[in-house]
Amino acid sequence: MSNYRKKGGENIYTALRTKKVMTSMLFVGVISFPIFYFVKEWLLKQKKLCWNQMATIKVESKSGTTHVSFVCQRCRQPLKLDHSFNTLDRQLLAELSAPFTAVESNEDELDIISKPALDDVEVDENYSKRDITSTPEPDEDAGDFLLLGETSPGNMDNLSHRIRVSSALFDVMSEQSEIDHPLCEECTDNLLDQLDNQLKITEDECKDYREFLENLDSIHTEEDGSNLDVELQQLQAEEQSLRQQLQNLETEQEHTEALLEKEREISQKLQDEEDKYWKEYNEYKRQVQELEDEQRSVDNQLKYAQTQLDKLKKTNVFNTTFHIWHSGHFGTINNFRLGRLPSVPVDWNEINAAWGQTVLLLNSLAKKMNLTFQRYRLVPFGNHSYIESLSDKSKELPLYGSGGFRFFWDTKFDQAMVAFLDCLQQFKEEVEKGDTGFCLPYKMEKGKIEDSSTGTSYSIKIQFNSEEQWTKALKYMLTNLKWGLAWVSSQFANK
Numbered sequence: 111m112s113n114y115r116k117k118g119g120e121n122i123y124t125a126l127r128t129k130k131v132m133t134s135m136l137f138v139g140v141i142s143f144p145i146f147y148f149v150k151e152w153l154l155k156q157k158k159l160c161w162n163q164m165a166t167i168k169v170e171s172k173s174g175t176t177h178v179s180f181v182c183q184r185c186r187q188p189l190k191l192d193h194s195f196n197t198l199d200r201q202l203l204a205e206l207s208a209p210f211t212a213v214e215s216n217e218d219e220l221d222i223i224s225k226p227a228l229d230d231v232e233v234d235e236n237y238s239k240r241d242i243t244s245t246p247e248p249d250e251d252a253g254d255f256l257l258l259g260e261t262s263p264g265n266m267d268n269l270s271h272r273i274r275v276s277s278a279l280f281d282v283m284s285e286q287s288e289i290d291h292p293l294c295e296e297c298t299d300n301l302l303d304q305l306d307n308q309l310k311i312t313e314d315e316c317k318d319y320r321e322f323l324e325n326l327d328s329i330h331t332e333e334d335g336s337n338l339d340v341e342l343q344q345l346q347a348e349e350q351s352l353r354q355q356l357q358n359l360e361t362e363q364e365h366t367e368a369l370l371e372k373e374r375e376i377s378q379k380l381q382d383e384e385d386k387y388w389k390e391y392n393e394y395k396r397q398v399q400e401l402e403d404e405q406r407s408v409d410n411q412l413k414y415a416q417t418q419l420d421k422l423k424k425t426n427v428f429n430t431t432f433h434i435w436h437s438g439h440f441g442t443i444n445n446f447r448l449g450r451l452p453s454v455p456v457d458w459n460e461i462n463a464a465w466g467q468t469v470l471l472l473n474s475l476a477k478k479m480n481l482t483f484q485r486y487r488l489v490p491f492g493n494h495s496y497i498e499s500l501s502d503k504s505k506e507l508p509l510y511g512s513g514g515f516r517f518f519w520d521t522k523f524d525q526a527m528v529a530f531l532d533c534l535q536q537f538k539e540e541v542e543k544g545d546t547g548f549c550l551p552y553k554m555e556k557g558k559i560e561d562s563s564t565g566t567s568y569s570i571k572i573q574f575n576s577e578e579q580w581t582k583a584l585k586y587m588l589t590n591l592k593w594g595l596a597w598v599s600s601q602f603a604n605k
Contacts (some may be wrong), residue, residue, distance in 0.1 A: 181277065184297040185289035191276055191292070426599040432471045434592040439578075440586035443467045448588060449581030462493035462510035469495040469509060471591060472533060475598050482541050486529045499528045523569040528557035531570055531587065537594055550593050552586040559586045 440447040446464035470490035505524035568583035
């Protein structure tokens with residue numbers, strides 16, 4: 111059995127060495143045809159012998175039979191290997207890995223054919239040359255293997271050793287050629303068919319090469335030496351002329367580069383000035399925009415102020431400041447009621463405030479007309495306003511009260527109201543001097559106000575008078591004052 115394995119290993123070794131030599135000779139282009147035929151026939155015999163041996167080898171163990179198989183690197187089918195693959199020693203591995211020199215020595219003997227010599231050679235496009243390459247799967251390792259059958263713990267170490275030895279042998283075979291190993295019988299047949307095609311192509315190329323050599327031998331390469339000398343002198347003269355032209359061009363190039371550098375400096379200077387001008391322009395543009403924004407803001411403010419001014423011009427200060435109206439039986443000025451009823455006991459603070467607004471209004475109207483009252487001077491002082499007698503300046507007539515029994519017996523409050531009515535009468539007479547058509551709705555005389563529609567007179571005094579009549583007299587007085595306010599507003603609206 112050992113002799114059989116040794117013989118199988120030698121056969122595989124010889125096949126690998128021969129296949130490597132054959133593949134290398136194919137790429138050189140010129141090979142020995144008898145050797146190629148010998149290699150082909152011998153490879154066929156060794157292939158049959160090797161696969162017959164592989165098909166009959168089994169590993170016996172105590173627990174059963176185990177088949178060790180690799181995968182074909184082309185069709186990926188499992189393979190059974192001969193036991194001789196497991197007895198690869200270091201010397202055999204070194205011989206398989208050693209480089210070949212036979213082909214290299216043949217390459218040195220080949221003559222190099224230059225391209226001009228092949229110009230007259232016809233090329234036959236019916237022939238093609240193709241390198242035989244392996245087609246490994248991209249996602250699979252060339253050293254993958256499968257274990258088929260049963261194994262026992264006792265022979266796992268030997269199995270691992272055999273697998274490592276076989277993998278090392280296949281790696282060497284793959285590295286020494288462009289075909290990945292191992293291969294199955296069908297893939298080997300396909301490979302041999304490809305080798306036959308390659309052999310035919312190589313034979314045709316060898317035939318063409320022989321024809322090329324015969325054509326080269328028949329070409330007469332001797333030329334007249336004198337013609338060559340003349341041509342050489344012409345070429346040397348042309349070379350000298352070209353060198354002179356080259357020197358002139360180099361001088362012109364240097365001059366042009368100097369001018370170009372100068373122009374670049376000028377261009378850079380202009381670019382810097384342009385950048386500076388653009389910065390200044392942008393700054394001025396920003397200032398103009400700010401000034402325009404400020405101008406628009408000022409225009410809007412001026413427009414708003416003009417609108418307010420027009421509104422104020424159309425507004426009557428007296429009508430806005432002093433609003434005279436009525437609330438039931440009471441006359442009101444700025445919402446302060448002037449008067450008092452038994453059913454509506456108005457607080458005296460409100461009455462005093464109403465009298466203060468009334469005195470301020472009549473005094474403002476007199477100043478607007480440049481009117482100076484005779485006998486009295488109005489002193490507006492809020493809810494403590496009073497009237498000063500011009501004949502006796504120490505005498506003050508108050509237009510405010512606090513109620514009570516003693517108040518009703520005090521005549522100064524009545525005298526102050528009579529004096530105010532006298533001042534209002536003087537205002538009426540002053541207006542009538544300039545406007546004869548002016549007339550107040552209620553006639554005033556000696557502290558009384560007469561209703562022209564009924565002819566009834568109401569005293570403005572509170573002493574010896576009912577609150578109803580006193581309140582009505584005050585209401586009529588405010589009505590006359592409102593008429594006077596309207597006349598002054600109409601006369602001095604545009605002044």
